[in-house]
Amino acid sequence: MELHNVWFVLIAVLWIGYFFLEGFDFGIGVLTKLLARDRTERRVLINTIGPVWDGNEVWLLTAGGATFAAFPEWYATLFSGFYLPLLLILVCLIVRGVAFEYRHKRTEERWQTNWEHAIFWTSLLPAFLWGVAFGNIVRGVKIDADKEYVGGLVDLLNPYALLGGVVTLALFTFHGAVFAALKTLGDIRTRARAMAVRLGLLTMVPALGFLVWTQASRGDGKSLVALVVAVLALAGAVGAVKAGREGWSFGLSGVTIATSVAMLFLALFPNVMPSTLDGAWSLTVTNASSSPYTLKIMTWLAAVATPLVLLYQGWTYWVFRKRIGTQHIADAH
Secondary structure, eight states, X not given: OOHHHHHHHHHHHHHHHHHHHHHHHHHHHXXXXXXXXXXXXXXXXXXXXXXXXHHHXXXXXXXXXXHHHHOHHHHHHHHHHTHHHHHHHHHHHHHHHHHHHHTTSOOOXXXXXXXXXXXXXXXXXXXXXXXXXXXXXXXXXXXXXXXOBOOOHHHHOOHHHHHHHXXXXXXXXXXHHHHHHHHBOTHHHHHHHHHHHHHHHXXXXXXXXXXXXXXHHHOOHHHHHHHHHHHHHHHHHHHHHHTTOHHHHHHHHHHHHHHHHHHXXXXXXXXXXXXXXXXXXXXETTTTOOOHHHHHHHHHHHHHHHHHHHHHXXXXXXXXXXOBOGGGSOTTO
């Protein structure tokens, strides 16, 4: 396999890892308003991701950096054409991180309430906007002969991309509900399990519609296999959480996210950003990639660094693997 194809696969893996980890992260943020009944329960939910949320975002930084180095033309067109939505995502991630760190610094009711609102909205908006962004990448955008995006913001708000945003928001919230059921104790665990069942059933309709739409417009045999696995995994995740098997459900909801993202990249290949103006102007793994020497150096660096990062992050999750409940929250909080 040629190195530009290898790096297309590696970038897909990085986005799969990011959406798998940050997916339940965003979901927990949304559930602070939908599931938690009081401030103590909101603190429980936030504490389930407290040790790991910032590590999860490393996958986004790595995916962006890898795209910049391996496919500079793709990076330039993507980040210039999608400037406003990506800037909004960036602002949300910054405010979200500040909210996690500053919410408990003062005891005033208004102070903590405002930061809790920030956590909710800065989790909901990126969860939706990532689906819109990837929907447009797969669908194609207005790219001219100079490899520049010549459309406007309104062009990005098409039905296919908006449906993609609904799917990622619903799927991440379901993923977060399963994670909450896996990581909590007592009444909040019971309610998280019940909410996960409802969210999973609600997610099935838009998810199936979006994946079938993708398959019909750009899919092939490989993407069809990914579609089938994603649908079966989602159904299995709902059944598992209903039966009280949160671990199995979390694994299957992760498989749903992984195979859904894999399907998008399979439908996209060999393009990285199709042009809706002229197919000859599309960005591909060939015309958007760096030099073979650059890709070779990157491959060696990735071979050394990636296992270390995975081991460290895996160790972090192992250390903070225990469930928590309201009894673990100090009264001062």
